Amino acid sequence: MLSEFEFIGNIKSKYGLGKIGDDCAVLPKNSETDLLLTADMLVEDIDFLLDWTTPEFLGHKALAVSLSDIASMGGTPKWAMLSIAVAENLWKTDFLDRFYAGWFALANEHGVELIGGDVSRSPDKLVIDSTVCGEVAKGKAILRSTAKPGDAIFVSGTLGGAAGGLKLLENGYGHGKHTSDFLQNLILKQLKPQPQTGLAKLLHTHGIATAMIDVSDGLSSDLFHLCKQSYVGAKIYAEKVPINEGLVRHFPTIECLQMALDGGEDFELLFTVDEKDISLLNSPAVTLIGEITANIDIIELTDEGTSSILKPGGYRHF
């Protein structure tokens, strides 16, 4: 069976689609600005369970995932469309009012205007498609395809938190059910992710990142996407990977590293930096975790002196 990435690759090559393959498509706007466009679909019982989240969190997340795509290109989000298929039993409740309240709370924070979309009836499951249109200085979108051997690899924040939150939800923990702050924080990482728009803007303004992607599928997968698009490889130092602190307090060490490497939906930024610029990034907000190599498509993981090949892991729809 084809994976979703193979399928997209096939469509792309069969129909000669040059604008597909990054977090957003880049379109010409005017002499100073390019447009960025991205779409993300969330499907009930596949991407979320209604029992685990709140309508407000879901509205927030539907927009957050697309804002993260705009951030990963160094762009500023401006406009959004929201298409939603909803079953009648949910339509009759205050679900959508609360969903939009969550959506608009985040939209207002980022100055994003809702300009369209569609409302359809669904026979059963809730399906949301979020489209966001952003802007970036002309020719300055930060792509996945421009990393080069020798570049340092950085990641923002910490990893594995969203995967840890998902595991807690699977194990019967819930939002608001427990007093422990660190468990709540893990669950919130999963249910209410924060797109790294501020950091993205800073990196864009200073022209520091040579390539960038957001960590949505998981570090191992997203680094693989970046390497594939850039025709390079990478080396990652396991001991440098910034693992979410709450994760370490609740899960065994070995599991934590796995969740940080393969767990998706942290929506942190993974980016590369020319060696000469590394000193500019002396901040606790980002961590140097490895370097780009010339070993095309090979990601090497070194862990306490031993080295292995890191395969793209994490969740796949197909």
Add this chain to the structure above:
Amino acid sequence: MLSEFEFIGNIKSKYGLGKIGDDCAVLPKNSETDLLLTADMLVEDIDFLLDWTTPEFLGHKALAVSLSDIASMGGTPKWAMLSIAVAENLWKTDFLDRFYAGWFALANEHGVELIGGDVSRSPDKLVIDSTVCGEVAKGKAILRSTAKPGDAIFVSGTLGGAAGGLKLLENGYGHGKHTSDFLQNLILKQLKPQPQTGLAKLLHTHGIATAMIDVSDGLSSDLFHLCKQSYVGAKIYAEKVPINEGLVRHFPTIECLQMALDGGEDFELLFTVDEKDISLLNSPAVTLIGEITANIDIIELTDEGTSSILKPGGYRHF
């Protein structure tokens, strides 16, 4: 229970959304051009049945409905995104290859480039969200909100064909199952609609239409949308409504008029024209069916000398 239009109206006024309420949102591009953006969701077992259509027709229709929105603003479609949630049993077949073949056949006809989207797993039903981005000369998008009393009301092509096709499908007829051309044509009106991009371009170039909308919900509903946005009313002459010929051959006369007035998905253009320009439209491709009045939100239907109020009818998701 709120209707979908009431729901959208509430969200629009609660959050002060100025760009919602037409077929497309209009965004600034550069000094010469505006952008048009539209999204349309199609849900299995609500908007289509897999047993009734082919993957190619469905791919065609997913794009056609959005091209019709761009056409109704007088725009030219340029780029598209396609988000699709698909169940594993369908993923394993050649369904998506054939779906994309249908999509690209129409896209290539119109010079539309696929620039992004999303692929997700669905627990059962197929859900498609189509986004199209087009262009129109700056300040020249043809809106719903600019009709004025005294304007003539025109519609392109004929009406009721898609509704007739749907009724045939419901009654066990199918595409390719029957030799009668006129039944096949009705079914194709439903399964493979043709957006009126050529006529839209002509109307736009000559600046003839004072307001425009596409007939997607049904004449009575779409004319109501146009009147509501323009703060006007309308008078329609039943005997002038161009009813699909095949419909007349297969269905009783009284049912035909109802299908032409309320049946959705014909994707013809409904537009208004200043009285002085009526003579410019001496073409069999369009029909004068009535006029705009000052009776805000009231649509009067005159039929053989008697007059009644035409309520917005046709299919509603909610």
